[in-house]
Amino acid sequence: MLDSNIKTQLKAYLEKLQQPIELVAALDSRPAATDMRQLLNDITELSDKVSLRENGSAALQPSFAIGRPGETARISFAGIPMGHEFTSLVLALLQTGGHPPKVDAAVIEQIKALPGKFHFETFISLSCHNCPDVVQALNLMAVLNPGISHTMIDGALFQDEVERRKIMAVPTVFLNGEEFGAGRMSIEEIIAKLDTGAATRAAEQIASKEVFDVLVVGGGPAGASAAIYAARKGIRTGLLAERFGGQVMDTVGIENFISVKATEGPKLVAGLEEHVKEYPVDVMNLQRATQLIPGDLIEIKLENGASVKSKSVILATGARWREMNVPGEKEYRGKGVAYCPHCDGPLFKGKRVAVIGGGNSGVEAAIDLAGIVGHVTLLEFDGQLRADAVLQKKLHSLPNVTVITKALSTEVTGNGEKVNGLVYKDRNTDEMKRIELEGIFVQIGLLPNTDWLKGAVDLSNRGEIEIDAKGQTSVPGVFAAGDCTTVPYKQIIIAMGAGATASLSAFDHLIRSSAAD
Template sequence: MLDAQIKSQLKEHFKQITSPIELKIALDSSNKSNELNSLAQDLASLSEHISVLENYDMNARRPSLVVSSKKTSTQISFAGVPMGHEFTSLVLALLHSGGHPARLNSDELEVIKSIDRPLNFEVYVSLSCQTCPQVVQALNTLAANNANISTTMVDGALFQDEVAARNIMAVPSVYLNGELFSQGAVSLSDILKKLDGNSAQKEVEKLNGKAPFDVLVIGGGPAGASAAVYAARKGLNTGVVAERFGGQVADTMSIENFISVKETEGPKLVTQLEQHVKQYDVDIMTSNRVANIQRNEYLDIELDNGAKLTAKSVVISTGARWRSVNVPGEAEYKGRGVAYCPHCDGPLFKGKPVAVIGGGNSGIEAAIDLANITEHVTVLEFANDLKADQVLIEKARSLANITIHTNVQTTEIVGDEQKVTGLKYIERNTQQAQSIPVAGVFVQIGLVPNSEWLKNTEIKLNQFGEIEIDGKGSTNMPGVFAAGDVTTSPFKQIVIAMGSGATASLGAFDYLIRAQDAANQAA
């Protein structure tokens, strides 16, 4: 199951396991069960602390594997074969169950240990989803540190009966004690806030008590990470406040144009960015959204939870998100057939017809990917011609189960109140209305800047909602700089965002020096 190189690497990692682990496996006669059995046996061969118990529970999902600590009685389960993006989740579950501590701060560990009621989490994933592992790993961290908490990763593509019964049409979907708990990206901090009613207030008090930052970076994507590194290297008191580290890059499947790196994946790059930032004394405050910014004695930054931070300078790098098509049915069926990540949610539509709205690179790439999974893909493009690269267009047109319509306008996404069942559009040249039956609609029509929170501030935005900046990343508000996809930078690329983050951070450094010099002269 595992090749020699991976086994060698794991054997080295497993030296950190100090207490006994039992891998409890429930199997049937399927090929997936054979794979899971081989995986369990391979893992057990790499550490004297790991053993295998077969057919432990006649009522268990099959195939499934439970990572059980004999010392603490904690249990972390995987229904399916946790390979692909979830292999790291399995390895971390083994390490944390075997005595190697998870990376938790004292406040988080205190909240986890204080939970004294049974919590049973189930998280439905697809193995191609890049957002799912962070959710799985957050839940696994809870279970590894408190025997009252159990968690199970469920491969939605393998257990489609459960997916259909629960009407799951987007991953990750988390259930707690049988009830929907969350859908989409959610961090450990977010989970703890939902579980502990006092956690949110504690967080507000903690944020309110922070001293003014020299540079506060708003946003944790490539631009924000770059800005934070450059500020910290100047010896400045630097903070990063963001909903999550990595931003949109965390949802990017393949990156092949990042200079000096032939090929990588979004989550891997995000991990490297975060590790780089954490090499410096940077205060990272994730699971927080900024609501307002004002210029007073300092720059006052208000968060949507009511907390307030202050800073001498700010770099805004809140990035962009997928643009909505804004037709009836889109909002109503988001997560119930309307999706924005074909890599994440595509496997849930195996063997079913789907539509892709958008004929640019992202739309045609999505159609090609989905054609390998779904019954049929219909591409709808508003313009007369596809905007994707010619090589992608030729590939899409060569696939028998892709139909492309140009010069059409989507008018409605139709459903049965539970899930998407179809899509309506008009042919723009004839105004003839058409409808097609589909189980899923993937919206791929470009980006919109995450700048709505700035509309009632003095910071100037252009007609597209982008922050207007100069060559140093300066905005019209003194001390406020901006970088990346949220700005008027004409090209939305990772490498350009990183460069603009460095530029804005150096601009902030220059501003602080000049402001201090002016203050000294005035004195």
């Protein structure tokens, strides 16, 4: 099951085990069970601290659990955790065996203090790059708190279960049999949903903070860069983020980050977070800004009721997926309407889907999906596709893809539980047409996260923050950087440079302001 290189690496990891662990397998007669047995045998052969026994009592088979001998295992994998989930398996082995996690001590104590019984189930696809964060967070919580257990379920392997629970997006998490959440969630977000007093405590803590010299709003590449540059100047620096990493967390392959031949969004974000933590930056994660009030001290109000004041502010709130804004889209989001073909594509195996958008993202999505689903219909508003020629050539070579141009999507239809079609207007004839399908993947670009800034700073007609060459906005002391601004090209490397520019400009503003005083 595992090749020699992976075995060598895994053996080195398993040498870090501090306590014996036991793998408990529940294997049926399916081919996947044979592969799972081989995987588990490979693991046990690599360490004398790992044992294996079979127990056919699990509800989902094939599956296996990881625990300590003599104790009820609290981590289970219903499916073979390879691909993106292999790291989840390795961490589960290490953490169950006593290897300390790389999590803040305060978070660990908060997990240990959670009262009650919590059984989580996470439906994933092995190609999903968002799923491992959720799986790893819940596995760690199960290790730390005896009242918590967690099962990862591979949706592709357990299609009947996916259909029964009407799951059409991953990751989807159930808690004690009821849907708990969908999409990427950090361990802090999960804890906040369980610990009802966490938000109030966070608001009180934030409200008591002293005035910052520079306050960065946004935790993506631009925000991280700005915070690092500010902290290196030795000034009091804060960073507010609704989700550290921002849109990059949802990016699969990154091949144009100079000096790094190839990486993935979550890996890059982990590096950004580690770098930021090297400096005395006060990071306030999971905080949504709702209002900016200009003044000698600039005030940022938060959704939780708290507010923060700073002598200067850098806005780096990034962008989000653009929606079609048609009837039925919101009602069927996660029920057939999706925005990540890599994550949710495997759930539509053999089915009919549509891709909305003929740019590079849309065409790449259609190409990827064509290898999984039964048929792809790509709809483009313009009279021709806008993707690179090489992508268009590949797209047109695929037998199970139909391209429709001059198509205006007007409605998502469904049966109340899931998507069953898409209505569009043929812009050549003004005729309304309907396609029967089970999934719709929206790939029509990004919108800046600037709604909360309307009336506070000047915005372009696209909602982007207007800035000059130094990152200065229309408000003195307020700077901006990254995808939320009028910068012409939305690229990670450009956002990082813009964050540095805005930070240096903010520092220059502080120097000139203090000199004037």
